[in-house]
Amino acid sequence: MADRTPFEVLSARIIDLTATVGVIGLGYVGLPLAVAAARQGFRTLGFDIDPAKPEQIHAGRSYIDAVTSGELADLVEDGRLSATSAYDHLGDCDVIVICVPTPLGRNRDPDLSFIESTAREIAGRLRPGQLVVLESTTYPGTTREVLKPLLETSGLSCGVDIFLGFSPEREDPGNTAFNTATIPKVVAGDGPEASDLVQAFYGAIVKQVVPVSSPDVAEAVKITENVFRAVNIALVNELKTIYSAMGIDIWEVIEAAKTKPFGYMPFYPGPGLGGHCIPIDPFYLTWRSREFGTPTRFIELAGEINTAMPHQVVEALARALDARRQLALSASRILLIGLAYKKNVADVRESPSFKLMELLESRGARVAFHDPHVPVAPFTREHLDFAGRPSVALTADALRGFDAVLISTDHDAVDYALLQEARLVIDTRNAMQRRGLSLGNVVKA
CATH class of the missing domain: 3.40.50.720 (NAD(P)-binding Rossmann-like Domain)
Structure with missing residues (x-):
């Protein structure tokens, strides 16, 4: 085990479903994703700065139409899903998925403050052998130019010690024909090993994974869908x-x-x-x-x-x-x-x-x-x-x-x-x- 690289260790944990998954942001995107991961067998920990959300999750009360209270309660009772408003347990997570808002500023310029503050919280707790995936919708280049440098302030290198990817959320509130697990998932990694890890992780959760060549392309896919x-x-x-x-x-x-x-x-x-x-x-x-x-x-x-x-x-x-x-x-x-x-x-x-x-x-x-x-x-x-x-x-x-x-x-x-x-x-x-x-x-x- 001591001779295995961070990539090999993490890959094995994802494949055998022993990886711990952390989802940051438990709104319309994050909570259904956390439930989907827990449903497939991953131990899943949700993070949200609003303490009311972890409280409702632990009480088995869903606040999102796409998740039933019954399923939520079962996953919590089984110990597969828990939630917190404290970031101290990020180091326990093998996979960290960021699902935070990306609003517009007063002049219709991108407001990436939620991504940036979340990245700083993660960087302070990073360890070798973790995969970080951004799902928040943003402009092409954000993962590579904004998120990556912030994570590397930890002293760890993406593609060597830690791994980075992007997979745009495709939730459609109110759509009963599709859910998180049945909507095809576009995925991309920053480098070949990150790409393998992102595909393995989402492949364990959703029915169809659609890999693309880079996070920039994956970011452009989401923008294109909504511009259309x-x-x-x-x-x-x-x-x-x-x-x-x-x-x-x-x-x-x-x-x-x-x-x-x-x-x-x-x-x-x-x-x-x-x-x-x-x-x-x-x-x-x-x-x-x-x-x-x-x-x-x-x-x-x-x-x-x-x-x-x-x-x-x-x-x-x-x-x-x-x-x-x-x-x-x-x-x-x-x-x-x-x-x-x-x-x-x-x-x-x-x-x-x-x-x-x-x-x-x-x-x-x-x-x-x-x-x-x-x-x-x-x-x-x-x-x-x-x-x-x-x-x-x-x-x-x-x-x-x-x-x-x-x-x-x-x-x-x-x-x-x-x-x-x-x-x-x-x-x-x-x-x-x-x-x-x-x-x-x-x-x-």
């Missing part, structure tokens, strides 16, 4: 505006177009972008491209279009109130349906609903919301004023107290039939027509 979605959503948002002016329903157009079995993929308009990826990731690429003197006109135009959508929705609401009810927006009471950024989840990160509420209230409207998945508006750094605001019950009596209903998120659990009783419905998701409900009081926006 952002640009196509911007396209249909612009088409919605054009066709609406012509009296053409964009939703009918899309439904007919998607019958073509080749050369077309449906995307749908909405009130703006939300979630942890699509509103943010394209700007990581535009920032990075400036270093190479390469313009990103197409991506930036898509960002402008998508960012403008909440403003267009509010204008449509104001026009509809004036035309149908002879009422100014400043004198109105609005009920917003859906605070989450997408249907059937409780995730409010970057939700356009917050922007809609902000715009409406800035123009004097009084706004409440109903969301069956979000009983109380959580704390967010960008929208402090809404924290603690409760979801109102959706009843006929409640509807009579509002001048208009604005459908921002089309949760399946909403009683849309009841909305037929509302004075005015502004539908940004085509939720009413898709359910065959009366359109007499509905304006699409």
Whole structure:
């Protein structure tokens, strides 16, 4: 054993499932990954600076839709999964996976502070024979140029003493067709031995591993996936505006177009972008491209279009109130349906609903919301004023107290039939027509 290299020792531990896995960041990405690793037999230790998350995990209470409380409790009881808010046990981990946020700064520049602070915590506890993998979405070059030098402040060398890789997260909250184990996993290592270790680790957890040549390529894969979605959503948002002016329903157009079995993929308009990826990731690429003197006109135009959508929705609401009810927006009471950024989840990160509420209230409207998945508006750094605001019950009596209903998120659990009783419905998701409900009081926006 004494003659074996750090690579050989670690490789053997991964293959025989005796490696200890540490997952830093127990949110929508980290907790499902930790559960997937523990489910396959790895002893798994989760880390999160929010002490409430380890407390809930040890109590067997899941706070993520993708993980059931029952499975969480079983893994904790079996001793395969534990969690802590202290980094002292990082040295016990053979594999360390970083799943921390990568937000944007005030000027839409990358904020890598969470990655950097986490890397410093790891570096202070590194030992030979550990694999560190970054999953946080970021610009091409981050793993090699930012994470690697910070880890090597430990005095250990990547590729010799320790090993480094990147594997972009591909979680899709609310998607019941796929989970962490069934979504193909793109992986890359910094050097051939790191590549072997990353493939072995994820190969033990997921059904399909997709190796690429370098962390830079893997980082570019994730950015490309989200730029693709952002640009196509911007396209249909612009088409919605054009066709609406012509009296053409964009939703009918899309439904007919998607019958073509080749050369077309449906995307749908909405009130703006939300979630942890699509509103943010394209700007990581535009920032990075400036270093190479390469313009990103197409991506930036898509960002402008998508960012403008909440403003267009509010204008449509104001026009509809004036035309149908002879009422100014400043004198109105609005009920917003859906605070989450997408249907059937409780995730409010970057939700356009917050922007809609902000715009409406800035123009004097009084706004409440109903969301069956979000009983109380959580704390967010960008929208402090809404924290603690409760979801109102959706009843006929409640509807009579509002001048208009604005459908921002089309949760399946909403009683849309009841909305037929509302004075005015502004539908940004085509939720009413898709359910065959009366359109007499509905304006699409």
